[in-house]
Amino acid sequence: MPEEPPETGRARLGKAASGKVTVVGVQGNDFAWLAREAHEALAGAALVVGGTRLLAAWSSQRSLVDASPGGPGARQIDLTGDLPRAMAEVAEAHRRGESVVVLASGDPGFFGILRALLSTLDRQSIRVVPHVSSVAMAFARLGLPWDDAVVVSAHGRPLEEALGAIRIARKVAVLTSPDTPPEVIGRALKRTGASVDLLAVCSRLGFSDEEVVELGLDDLASGKFDPLSVVVVVGPGGLPIVGWDSKATLAWGLDQGAFRHRAGMVTKAEVRAVILGKLALPTAGVLWDIGAGSGSVGIECARLSPGLTVFAVEKNPEDAQRVVANASSLDAGVHVVEGTAPEALVRLPDPDRVFVGGGGLEVLDEVLARLRPGGRVVASFAALDRATGAAERLGSLVQIGLSRAAPLPDGSWRLSAENPVFIAWGPNLGALDTGQA
Ligand SMILES: C[S@@+](CC[C@H](N)C(=O)[O-])C[C@H]1O[C@@H](n2cnc3c(N)ncnc32)[C@H](O)[C@@H]1O
Structure with a gap:
């Protein structure tokens, strides 16, 4: 008797045509x-x-x-x-x-x-x-690989959604439509201060009147193109398309006023400047901003180091939306993750840098378990007991006492103290980290 084929539980799909x-x-x-x-x-x-x-x-x-x-x-x-x-x-x-x-x-x-x-x-x-999809065909016409490209559609979807993705991308293909033809993408890119190495409009691919043109941003913005197109954009030297402005000044510790926030839930500018220093941002890698609040730390990291992939984790949905809005208005490439740490961290790639602005020592333990070799963590606290717990785990702790000067009616000045903040950082101790001579 022929042997029964073993029960594998596999369903055979594929090319069979009948009845489909x-x-x-x-x-x-x-x-x-x-x-x-x-x-x-x-x-x-x-x-x-x-x-x-x-x-x-x-x-x-x-x-x-x-x-x-x-x-x-x-x-x-x-x-x-x-x-x-x-x-x-x-x-x-x-x-x-x-x-x-x-x-x-x-x-x-x-x-x-x-x-x-x-x-x-x-x-x-x-x-x-x-x-072959239009995007595969567009990249084929341009002679470019596209396994590293981000594809976004402005076809029947809000342009803002597409722009949000373009902002973070280094190489992108945008599907256009009669409502959002290539020139509209061009104008939006110009407004956001995009820098490009290569820009191409690939129209009517596969038709006898197919057209593929490489052009500059001004020509894209001021031209008129067939809406049945794919726009391909490649950022300068593999850097993100937006947020990399060679004329920008290198400044950090942006004023709190630059960020929309909920009732003062924003890291003070001067404290943020210290946090950014302790983070010692690399030019590439993954950064988590946990308990992002207004998103000020993650946004500044993304602006200072556009090659970083920044995730802002925030559990409050309204705050998460505010991070999206703040990142957009400050042209920062930030992926906003709405969720509670440590659970929300499971989906993220392991980090090279982490700022913990919210969440307790439990979050810090999870962060340390996931931190990549050579990585570092900075955490801020209002409570002393948590700060010392963090110092035991990370190795370094300072307290920042900040007093803001304010003029008095008689023309003299007084100092108004902000709440003290503890900043812990580590685990890599070196001259840079300890601040000791
Ligand atoms: C609804 S999507 C369909 C995509 C399609 N399934 C594919 O694989 O290309 C429609 C968008 O695809 C792009 N597209 C489709 N056919 C195209 C063509 N022949 N040339 C250029 N772009 C095309 C245009 O951006 C168009 O607005």
Whole structure:
């Protein structure tokens, strides 16, 4: 008796076509490029669904690509206009056992129709035959690798969202749209003071009138471009696109007024200056700002060292939103993580630098367990007992007593004391850290 194959619990998915809705990706409008399985699916289709442009292209080319185009009587549904209705009809036709092909642009799983299809069909009922995505094609045309690129879409999404991602990126591809064509991206980039090494608009890829132009920021902002484009931006020398201004002064300890904050929940400028000094920021690596409050420390770190990847962890949702707003208005690349430490730290890459402004010794212990070799931690406290606990773990502690001068009505000056703050730091002790001669 033949042996039963072992029960592996694996589900076989993949290329099997029967009983599935086939989603065919087309780049540009050239059907001659499609894979054989896409042609076969189209030849046997009873229903073909797609946007106006792709349906027209298919109708005009079907005789060129397939000698026996399936379903001379194949129904067509144009999904432009009423996408939910079209998705419901696809699901209904599938249930009736009809062979359905959905035409999509590029890779259907990449900012494409696949997401909408999954609202009415389960993924086991779908077979995707992708083409190259517009972004892959754009980078191919430019002769650039793109495994290190960030892809953002300004297609049907707020421009601010895209800009937030661009700000942190070193290499980015932006999908554009009629509402947000390439020139709008250009103007936004100019406003935020972007610096670029390479800027390109890749339009109508795969069409006969495809155009790929490399240009400067001024020309992008003042030009007029096809909205069916991918804008590729590469920052200077691998540095972030925004926030790296060669004319900027090197200053730290920004005034509290630069940050929106909740009832004084912002590290005082002079205390922050000391914290930044103790952090001894490297030019690259990962920094966590835990208990970020207004985000002032993380934001200053990102501004001073744009090569750092900065995470600001904040448990209060309103404060977290304020960090986003502060980072945006100060052009700082900061990833805001809304959550409570130490749990929220699990998702983050191990740090090279950490500032602990909130959370107790438990957080400090978790930070030390995750700190990368050669890393350092700075923590600030109002309470003496926690500060000494931190000193035992980190090695160094100072207290900063800050008095602000204020004029009196008679023209003389008085000193007004701020609450004392303890700053602990370590674990790498050296001349730099101890402050001893
Ligand atoms: C909804 S997304 C679809 C992306 C598609 N699934 C892909 O893989 O390229 C639409 C955006 O992709 C970009 N795009 C799609 N086709 C393009 C083409 N032929 N040339 C340039 N950009 C294109 C444009 O930015 C367009 O606004």
